[in-house]
Amino acid sequence: MRKLRLIASTLEILFITFLIMLNYCSNNINAEVTSPSNQTPIKIAVFIYDFKDRYISLVGQNFEEIQRNNQGKVEFTFYDGMDDQAVQSRDINTVLNIRDTDLILLDIVDTNNSKVVIDRIKETGIPVILFNREPINIEDVRSYNKAFFVGTNASQAGTLQGQILINAWNSNKSLDTNNDGIMQYIMLMGERDNIEAIERTRYSISTINNAGLRTQELDLRVADWNRDSARSIVEALYLQYGRNIEAIISNNDEMAIGAIEALQNYGYNKGDNTKTIPVVGVDGIPEAQDLIKQGTMTGSVLQDAKAMAEVSYNMGINLVDRKNPLDGIPYEFDSTGVAVRIPYKEIIS
Numbered sequence: 001m002r003k004l005r006l007i008a009s010t011l012e013i014l015f016i017t018f019l020i021m022l023n024y025c026s027n028n029i030n031a032e033v034t035s036p037s038n039q040t041p042i043k044i045a046v047f048i049y050d051f052k053d054r055y056i057s058l059v060g061q062n063f064e065e066i067q068r069n070n071q072g073k074v075e076f077t078f079y080d081g082m083d084d085q086a087v088q089s090r091d092i093n094t095v096l097n098i099r100d101t102d103l104i105l106l107d108i109v110d111t112n113n114s115k116v117v118i119d120r121i122k123e124t125g126i127p128v129i130l131f132n133r134e135p136i137n138i139e140d141v142r143s144y145n146k147a148f149f150v151g152t153n154a155s156q157a158g159t160l161q162g163q164i165l166i167n168a169w170n171s172n173k174s175l176d177t178n179n180d181g182i183m184q185y186i187m188l189m190g191e192r193d194n195i196e197a198i199e200r201t202r203y204s205i206s207t208i209n210n211a212g213l214r215t216q217e218l219d220l221r222v223a224d225w226n227r228d229s230a231r232s233i234v235e236a237l238y239l240q241y242g243r244n245i246e247a248i249i250s251n252n253d254e255m256a257i258g259a260i261e262a263l264q265n266y267g268y269n270k271g272d273n274t275k276t277i278p279v280v281g282v283d284g285i286p287e288a289q290d291l292i293k294q295g296t297m298t299g300s301v302l303q304d305a306k307a308m309a310e311v312s313y314n315m316g317i318n319l320v321d322r323k324n325p326l327d328g329i330p331y332e333f334d335s336t337g338v339a340v341r342i343p344y345k346e347i348i349s
Contacts, residue, residue: 041075042320044313045095046105049133050083053225054254055283055303056107056132062309063105074317077101085110092117096124103316104128108135111194115140118147127319131312134195134339141338148325149339150312154199157301160346161200161280162207164299165247167348168278169213175278177243183213184244186237187220188230188259190251197251200282204249218245223255230258238266248279253288253300256281260296269296284347292349299348307342315340 046063048056060078067076079095081088088109095101104121106128108114114135121128127146134151141147169175169183176183187205190197201220208215218241223229230250238245248263250256256279263269269276271294281288284302291297315325326332331340 041073042102042317043100044074044076044103044105044316045079045101046076047079047081047088047092047107049081049088049107049109051080052083054285054287055252055305058285058305059107059132059309062306063313066309066313081107081109083109085113089113089117089120092120096120096126099124101126102320105312105316106130107132109133111136115143118144121147127316129312129316129319131308136193136195138336138339142336146319147338148315148319150308150315151339151341152196152303152344153341154196155203156344157196157282157303158200158203158205159207160301160344161204161249161282161299162211164280164301164346164348165204165249165278166208166211166213168298169247172273174274175246177246181214183208183215183246184218184241185215185247185249186218186234186241186245186259188233188248188250188255189220189222190225190255192222200251201249204280223258225252225254227254227258227261230255231262232258234259234262235265238262245277248277250279250281253281253283253285256297256300257287257291260291264296271295282344284345289347292347295349299346302345302347304342304345311340311342 048060051057051060063076067074079088079091104126106117108117108130111133114130115137118128118140122144125146129148129150130141131150134149135141138149141149165183187201189201205215219237221233223233234248248256248259250259259279260269263277267275269279278298280299281297282301282303284300288297288300292299311329311331314329318325318327329340331342333339334341
């Protein structure tokens with residue numbers, strides 16, 4: 001009788017063990033089926049403010065490189081805002097209505113319109129990384145716990161531009177063509193209501209003045225970051241001010257190159273140091289770097305397109321994976337708690 005009880009107990013234990021193992025295997029099979037790593041790639045919608053912008057096109061190329069290096073893992077779709085917020089908002093609404101996107105990377109057109117756009121994205125719960133063009137009010141970004149900004153310290157760009165001109169002015173006294181000890185300059189501004197444009201404009205001049213150099217603004221014109229607009233503006237201003245123009249400060253390289261093309265039409269900035277008007281820009285695009293090497297452009301400030309793309313992408317993937325947004329990111333948030341700022345670098349010959 002004891003043997004029968006022992007056999008029965010043994011069979012019961014074996015049966016229970018079998019059930020446990022069967023349940024374990026079943027759970028493992030289900031886990032493999034539902035694991036995100038075995039499903040479709042992470043879908044990322046990238047909204048660019050304007051494909052024609054030379055710097056932002058470099059950022060876009062770096063996003064494409066990230067996709068090539070992560071085949072089967074991520075899938076980018078790019079949307080051109082055409083420098084028109086209505087166009088960009090329409091595209092955003094289309095993407096949100098389809099509900100087939102895991103992450104949004106947003107280079108917003110209208111920096112005054114960020115609250116409306118972020119609120120619309122917030123309704124869907126999709127994480128968003130704004131990059132490049134900074135919202136006028138950073139509180140708009142802080143209003144959504146899945147929204148962050150990747151950009152730069154705009155004042156640093158202006159400061160470095162100022163330092164480039166200080167060094168050029170002090171090392172070549174012939175730049176002061178009227179010998180009055182004052183740097184007469186033209187300012188080419190990207191946009192009136194853009195933080196980058198405002199800060200680059202302000203700090204380039206304050207840096208020069210704080211170094212003890214006197215300045216006089218002959219004219220300030222808004223050229224919308226555009227080379228052709230800048231060329232036309234400088235051609236007209238040269239007819240008005242002539243050789244009284246002793247420096248041209250541009251918020252970006254595209255406008256700076258347009259200014260150089262205008263000056264070259266009047267025989268300046270063709271490699272002859274005695275007929276060169278200093279021109280500085282921002283972005284460090286390849287064409288500007290070539291002009292700096294040739295001596296036809298005084299300098300630029302590098303805005304790292306590769307870092308802009310990589311940090312925006314990696315922060316976004318962290319949010320999709322429900323990780324700390326700064327996990328693996330070589331930068332910290334600034335005092336706002338939502339913005340990462342990539343440092344600029346000076347480029348001179």
